[in-house]
Amino acid sequence: MEKILSKHFFNPEARRLSFYLQNDGYEAARKALTCMSPQEIIEEVMKSNLRGLGGAGFPTGRKWSFIPKDSPEPRYLVVNCDESEPGTFKDRHIIEWTPHTLLEGVMIASFAIGAHQCFVYARGEYVRYANILQTALEEAYRAGFFGKNIFGTGFDLDVMIHLGAGAYICGEESALLESLEGKKGWPRLKPPFPAVSGLFGRPTIINNTETISYVPVIIRNGGEWFSRLGSLKSGGMRLYSVSGHIRKPGVYELPLGTSLREIIYTYAEGMRNGRKLKAVIPGGSSTPVLTAQEIDVKMDFESLAAIGSMLGSAGVIVMDESACLVKALAVLGKFYQHESCGQCTPCREGTGWMTRILHRILTGRGVKGDLENLVRVANNIQGNTICALGDGAAMPMISFVTKFREEFESHIFHKRCTAVR
Numbered sequence: 001m002e003k004i005l006s007k008h009f010f011n012p013e014a015r016r017l018s019f020y021l022q023n024d025g026y027e028a029a030r031k032a033l034t035c036m037s038p039q040e041i042i043e044e045v046m047k048s049n050l051r052g053l054g055g056a057g058f059p060t061g062r063k064w065s066f067i068p069k070d071s072p073e074p075r076y077l078v079v080n081c082d083e084s085e086p087g088t089f090k091d092r093h094i095i096e097w098t099p100h101t102l103l104e105g106v107m108i109a110s111f112a113i114g115a116h117q118c119f120v121y122a123r124g125e126y127v128r129y130a131n132i133l134q135t136a137l138e139e140a141y142r143a144g145f146f147g148k149n150i151f152g153t154g155f156d157l158d159v160m161i162h163l164g165a166g167a168y169i170c171g172e173e174s175a176l177l178e179s180l181e182g183k184k185g186w187p188r189l190k191p192p193f194p195a196v197s198g199l200f201g202r203p204t205i206i207n208n209t210e211t212i213s214y215v216p217v218i219i220r221n222g223g224e225w226f227s228r229l230g231s232l233k234s235g236g237m238r239l240y241s242v243s244g245h246i247r248k249p250g251v252y253e254l255p256l257g258t259s260l261r262e263i264i265y266t267y268a269e270g271m272r273n274g275r276k277l278k279a280v281i282p283g284g285s286s287t288p289v290l291t292a293q294e295i296d297v298k299m300d301f302e303s304l305a306a307i308g309s310m311l312g313s314a315g316v317i318v319m320d321e322s323a324c325l326v327k328a329l330a331v332l333g334k335f336y337q338h339e340s341c342g343q344c345t346p347c348r349e350g351t352g353w354m355t356r357i358l359h360r361i362l363t364g365r366g367v368k369g370d371l372e373n374l375v376r377v378a379n380n381i382q383g384n385t386i387c388a389l390g391d392g393a394a395m396p397m398i399s400f401v402t403k404f405r406e407e408f409e410s411h412i413f414h415k416r417c418t419a420v421r
Contacts, residue, residue, distance in 0.1 A: 004217050004237055005210070006253040009097045015132060017139040020100040026145055028216035029107045033153045036219075041112040045215065047223025049235025051256075054080055054171075054208030055284065055312045057234070057301040066195035067113045067203050076199045077110045077118040080176060081209040084123055084168040086285035086335060087315030090239035091209040093251050095122070095129045098213070099136035103159070105212035107145065108219055110157050113205050118159045120209075121176050124166035134161050168339035172387045173206040175341065186343045187387035210239055231257030234300040242268045244318035245275065257303070260295040264318060275320040275420070279404070283312025285332050286392025288399035308399070321420040326411050329400045330358040336393035347390035350381040354397055366412035371401050 008014035008023075017025070032041055046061030067075060079102070083091040094102055106118050122130045137159055140146050148156050162180060164170050170179045174188035177199050198204025214236060218226045227235035234256040240263055243249045247269040254263065260282060264270065271277055277292040282299065287310040290297070297303050301311050319328065337351035357374050360366055378394035385391070401408055410418045 003253050005094060005098060005101060005213055005239060006251065007098075009093055009251070011097065014097055015099060015136060017100060017136065017143060020098075024220070025100055026104050026107075028219040029104045029145070030151055032108045032219050033111055033151050033155055038112045038114060041108060041219065044223040045112070045218060048218045048226040049223075049230065049233065050211065050214055050218060050226065051234050051301065052208060053210040053214075053238065053314070055085070055286075055310075057311065060207065060211055063195065063207075064109070064113050064205055066193070067205060068196065071203055073202050074117070075113055075115040076202060076204045077106065077113060077115040078173075078176065078180065078199060078204055078206045079106060079118065079120040079209055079212055080171065080173060080206055081120055081122040081126070082164050082171040082176060083126070083209070083313075084166075084171050084339075085313045085315055086332070087243055087281060087317040088241050088284045088313040089243075090241045090251050090314070092126060092129055093239070094209055094213050095126070095133045099133045100140065101216060102133070102209060102213045103137060103140055103145075105215035106159060107150070107157060108215050109205070109207065109212055111155055113203075115205070116156050116158065118157065119180060119199070120159065120161045121170070121180055122161060122163050124164045127163065130161055130163055137161065167341075168335075169341040169387070169389060172389065175387065176206065177204065184341075186341055187389075189386060229255050231255075231298065231300045231302070233302055238299070238314055240299065240314045240316055242316045242318065244316075245272055245320035245323065246270065246318050247272050254299075256300045257298045260290070260297050260299055260316070263299065263316060264295065268318070271318075271320050273320075275322060277318065278321045278323055279319045279325060281315070281317040281319075281396070283310050284315035285317065285335070286388075286395065287312045288395045289403060291403050310395075324417050324419040325400055325404050325407050326358065326362050326417070329396060330355070330362050332396055333358050333393070336389065340389060340393070344385040344387075344390060346381045346384045347393065350377050350390070351393050353377045354393070361408065361411050364411070364415045368412070370412060371405065371408055375401055 013019045042064050050060040051057045169175045170185040175185040179185040194204040230236045238256045240252045252267045280290045304311050333355040337355045340347045342348045378397040381390045382394040
């Protein structure tokens with residue numbers, strides 16, 4: 001199967017500008033800037049059915065079209081590389097192994113929306129990878145691909161790489177903007193949306209690293225070509241981060257719509273130690289869990305939504321029969337409690353309540369009514385916060401308890417774990 005972003009993963013030479021140029025690097029950007037209008041680029045991206053690959057799945061071309069056409073204000077492109085969702089590590093691979101692909105996508109996207117300044121906001125823990133990207137950026141500047149009068153077109157573009165401080169909440173786009181402005185990373189109320197009033201109150205487009213990195217191949221080969229690679233409503237390929245109790249964890253670039261069973265048993269080579277599959281989180285820790293009976297599902301936005309889960313960031317976490325799901329959920333609960341920014345009362349207080357209930361169950365002190373209270377608290381959080389972190393904390397709680405209730409009840413009423421040792 002043809003690879004796009006992952007074609008040169010694990011090849012250190014692929015980081016170099018000389019290698020990238022030998023493989024048609026920056027030719028798509030040259031085509032976009034010299035032969036296409038901004039509107040033509042946006043229309044091509046619309047044809048591709050490229051979706052937001054950070055989690056939300058919003059159509060990328062449509063998002064770009066929201067930039068006010070006649071506004072005289074400066075516009076900004078912001079690349080969200082604050083990859084902090086547990087189970088997700090695909091953006092790290094992009095900036096580590098093929099940084100120029102991201103930078104070329106930045107150039108095309110910036111030209112399409114009329115931005116002359118781009119900020120790449122990277123996770124605070126990604127110091128090594130941000131340095132790799134900075135080295136690639138400096139190479140590109142020296143070659144004249146960034147700065148003034150790119151390709152002699154009169155188009156100017158500067159790019160700045162900014163490291164966060166390790167806050168999960170800054171992966172939420174408006175909290176990211178607050179952080180980028182030097183303020184506390186608290187999500188903003190919407191509207192106004194960033195395309196109208198974003199960074200420094202100016203029109204801003206925020207896209208995930210993977211999303212932007214697919215733009216050059218769309219311009220090179222056409223939107224319709226890219227669209228045909230995926231499913232009906234989700235065009236192209238996707239980087240699936242696969243981890244957990246499997247023989248071959250890693251990042252797999254596959255068409256959107258590939259079945260979860262195929263990802264686990266064909267590409268990740270099945271369960272380790274001959275154990276049975278028990279549960280799968282399909283799209284990063286904030287998405288509802290699936291049982292072993294639900295893995296014949298296409299890994300695209302619509303198919304997972306139809307069975308009550310989400311594709312999210314495509315972080316696939318696989319758990320076998322040795323996993324204690326009470327412990328797994330307690331770990332997730334503690335994470336979301338710690339990472340709550342505290343702005344919204346339901347999330348600030350509710351995540352603490354859920355963590356305490358789970359800790360009580362896990363340590364053999366659970367009582368009748370704990371599961372009902374856990375679900376009740378989660379339902380009171382869901383839909384009642386400014387950003388989606390509250391939903392991300394609540395949905396796993398509800399799905400784990402609903403689908404694996406017997407295991408939780410065993411901890412409460414029999415004081416024993418049913419996980420196979």
